[in-house]
Amino acid sequence: MKENVFDVLMYLFENYMDDDANLYSDPESLKVELKEAGFLHSEINKAFDWLESLTQLRGQTQEPMPTQGRSIRMYAPQEMEKLDVTCRGFLLFLEQVGVLDQDTRELVIDRAMALDSDDFDIDQLKWVVLMVLFNQPGREEALTWMEDMVLDELPNNLH
Secondary structure, X not given: OXXXXXXXXXXXXXXXXXXXXXXXXXXXXXXXXXXXXXXXXXXXXXXXXXXXXXXXXXXXXXXXXXXXXXXXXXOOHHXXXXXXXXXXXXXXXXXXXXOOOHHHHHHHHHHHHHOOOOOOOHHHHHXXXXXXXXXOXXXXXXXXXXXXXXXXXXXXHHX
């Protein structure tokens, strides 16, 4: 049995990322499919809650805070525990190259923190970034850039 919320999210993203309408139009059928695929009912529900929270946060952008020069994102102790230095550095890199802005960075951090995973790593963070960008209107170029980065790293024997 697959027991991880992240595994459920990966399954949904890989199988339905091109069909956003199908993902949200019939969640009950999708839950049955996930159960048949071997996912636990509790993990399926947590994954749908995770996605629902992401959808609710989609349109909520805050007024940009006035900054003098460059600002630095300070991480809370819980965030530093979950997001190691490699993850935090990767988020900074994505912000510097324009893939993430302050709002999407905060969504990524929020969604990463919402995952029940003691062994969160850079690969999982990349997928969280993909899922967040996929759910953000107007971020298609950034999504394509991230897709290229993540999918190019997958082993060729998956085909």
